[in-house]
Amino acid sequence: MEERQRYDVWSAGAAYDRYMGRWSRRVAERFVDRLGVAEGLRWLDVGCGTGLVTAVVAARCRPRTVVGVDRSEAFVAEARASASPPACFVVADAMALPVRDEACDVTVSGLALNFLPSPVEACARMARATRPGGLVAAYVWDYAEGMGLLRSFWDAAVETDPDAAALDEGRRFPVCRPEALRAVWAAAGLVDVSVVPIEVPTVFADFADLWDPFLAGQGPAPGYVAALAPAARTRLRDALSARLPREPDGSLALTARSWAVRGRRPGPG
Template sequence: MRRRPPGGPPGIMARMGMRTGTRTGAGPERQGPMWAAGEAYEPYVGRWSRLVAARFVRRLDAAPGGSWRDVGCGTGAVTQAVLDAAEPADVIGVDPSQDYLAYARRHVADRRARFLRADAEHLPFTGSSASAVVSGLVLNFVPDPARAAAEMVRVVRPGRLVGVYLWDYGEGGMEAIRAFWDAATALDPGARALDEAVRFPLCTRAALGGLLAGAGLRDVRTEETRVPTPFRDFADYWTPFLGGQGPAPAYLAGLPEDHRARLRERLRAALPRAADGTIALHARAWAARGRRAA
């Protein structure tokens, strides 16, 4: 009998465009075939990332005005949060995905915002040109996070802020996705290699703060942001996983139909549902920020 390769049914690793633990190529979360369509990303985790983005920007307590940079802007959640809460003179978002940039341009109408194609390791800005540099849910998917952090520090002006945040995959803070991988690995132990908790060691409070401190930022602070992620019913939870956006949906897309059905029913039985069918879960993100030395 032929042995199945690790990581799930045949071809899944190839379909996801993955090596072992990082995405191929350079750039943020939405790069490549696993992150290709803003319309599919939004109902999957975009609706929750917008809640975190708003809280993250408010907590930065940055001075009004100035020129901001949003590294790995994706669908524009952090850019919009900056526009809403920080009173910037302008915001420039960068992302390597043309589709995500098109989505951001359609949905962020403010004239102070513009979007460029670039990746996190090669920012197209001169040194000390930004009043603040922010990045949301991106650094896990950058092949060299330290280089990306160094680029953000290079671009920000002395004494000004760099702030980043990531979902807490490692300690179970993303309950919706944790439930998915627990069910997936119970049926297919090889799926564990694709689990964000295994692949992304950067998504802890200590690791994220250490990344910014290692890039030379001063007064680095880390904190958690916890938001509710309620689902109307099981369909509201399950359907976004069918969109192919992200590690879990990409894994699901590569499964044979019978395996997919078993996984669906295992999740249906495992998730905590109220009498009216609603599913009350939560998501936690770790955020870190610091200032470039004068």
């Protein structure tokens, strides 16, 4: 596990946003809209990263408060730079949330659950932070099948380096599947649990638009690329390029599917 985690680098918010944030933002909008909750609520965004979900909540839900929590000081600094009231951000670990029990009406998390040491314990902590009757929801990429960018990347990586199979996020994160997510939410004592797909287009202007963000070293796949010798990196780039279909104008049209899970803390509400 430690060997795999050394590639999980989260230290440059702008680089991450170009790599993954631009697609996560689209999912975050659909995720928040589907929650269908009232205005004036207290929100907590766990593993907020650069603040994409928090920003969507602030813009669309008229929250009473919305607090984003992340352990990366660099990502929180990026989030604070563009934040406006009522959004605020705190540097803290998702496994030690800096809020009292039952302090929130809605607790959410975007693309973070699978990176936590215990998804079940993390969900239980999110549930404890939520009032009875409140909502706990999250979304994660469908790494195994539906996230076209990363599925193509890891297939090319394993083709050029069989040892990369151990790093493949589709294998690393079995929690990112519907039945596993339902089980996590149920284990945390949540009820009325449902899991639905959210799919968005991911269109790249050309191969450089797709490949260059992998060179910035933010996240597992870019972290793996950064650790490669130049010749191995070139082999991987060429193998990935060969796998991807081009449109007549040279663009690459893929799709990204996430799984969104939600449940309610038992009690009045």
